[in-house]
Amino acid sequence: MKSIVFLLALLLNATRSYREIVKMPEKQVAPVISNLEDFANNLPGYLISESPVAVLLDYDGTLAPIADNPAKTKMPVELEAILHKIAKHPKVFLAVISGRGLKDVQKQVNIDGITYAGNHGLEIEYPDGSRHDYELPTEIQKNYTQMVRELKEKVEKNGAWVEDKKVSLTYHYRDTPAALKDQQKQLASEICTKFGFRANQAHEAIEAKPPVNWNKGEAAVYILKQKFGDNWSQKVSVVFAGDDTTDEDAMRVLRGLGRSFRISADAQIQTYADFRLPKQAVMTDLLKWIANVYVS
Numbered sequence: 001m002k003s004i005v006f007l008l009a010l011l012l013n014a015t016r017s018y019r020e021i022v023k024m025p026e027k028q029v030a031p032v033i034s035n036l037e038d039f040a041n042n043l044p045g046y047l048i049s050e051s052p053v054a055v056l057l058d059y060d061g062t063l064a065p066i067a068d069n070p071a072k073t074k075m076p077v078e079l080e081a082i083l084h085k086i087a088k089h090p091k092v093f094l095a096v097i098s099g100r101g102l103k104d105v106q107k108q109v110n111i112d113g114i115t116y117a118g119n120h121g122l123e124i125e126y127p128d129g130s131r132h133d134y135e136l137p138t139e140i141q142k143n144y145t146q147m148v149r150e151l152k153e154k155v156e157k158n159g160a161w162v163e164d165k166k167v168s169l170t171y172h173y174r175d176t177p178a179a180l181k182d183q184q185k186q187l188a189s190e191i192c193t194k195f196g197f198r199a200n201q202a203h204e205a206i207e208a209k210p211p212v213n214w215n216k217g218e219a220a221v222y223i224l225k226q227k228f229g230d231n232w233s234q235k236v237s238v239v240f241a242g243d244d245t246t247d248e249d250a251m252r253v254l255r256g257l258g259r260s261f262r263i264s265a266d267a268q269i270q271t272y273a274d275f276r277l278p279k280q281a282v283m284t285d286l287l288k289w290i291a292n293v294y295v296s
Helices: 002-021 036-042 077-087 102-109 138-154 178-194 216-228 245-253 282-294
Strands: 053-057 092-097 115-118 123-125 131-133 161-164 169-172 198-202 205-209 237-242 259-263 275-277
Touching (some): 036 282, 077 282, 102 123, 123 216, 138 161, 138 169, 138 178, 178 198, 178 205, 198 245, 216 237, 216 245, 237 245, 237 282, 245 259, 259 282
Parallel strands (some): 092 115, 237 259, 259 275
Antiparallel strands (some): 161 169, 169 205, 198 205
């Protein structure tokens, strides 16, 4: 009996020690950065002109303000100009990781020589045209086709529509009358779940992602390893910014290895990010902060 108690005590201590050593990140109310001066004050010395930086960015709500229709989004003129400048610098590695389809986000950003990831990282294309596509199992592909069909039949109405991105989709209900929104989005979520897909709440939309262990976090680490090697965290400073729940996957895996920024007007939002930006317009200051180190 004493031997069993002793073994249990050892296992308990080992588990406790493991948790202390491998501490999983927890969400927090992140400190806010509101302007260019705040970046310099909160992150002194993080960026060094002699050392490379990897800048990984979401598109909708991050590089471009949210629009009532995805086709109407556009990057602010000043932000776009700075983005083009830093993209050309040899010490800056730029990647855009979006929930949009790959070709769609490439068309929106329209910068040659950078890395793009679409469908939350399921599709990745490098500057040389080579690709990495996460191959979905046949059964999931079949379920996806059936899910799209049922969503179109049952909830593509009253101003709502389905954006079919071939491996993931977004159900947009921004233009649906307020009295009908809750009922339609609830039914849309149930349909996505029925076919085994993960229904994530987005801005006036539901994003359905396949049930695979791949997301923006996995894609971010994969991209960094491909560019800088397995020990990328020792070679490059990393900056990540996003505005949505799907971006939290990247913020979580980069915690302690880079610096991430969650765009949100909610002062009490719980996030894995290191800092909160109160509005999308502050992204221009974030890019200015990078440009001041590498371009100016």
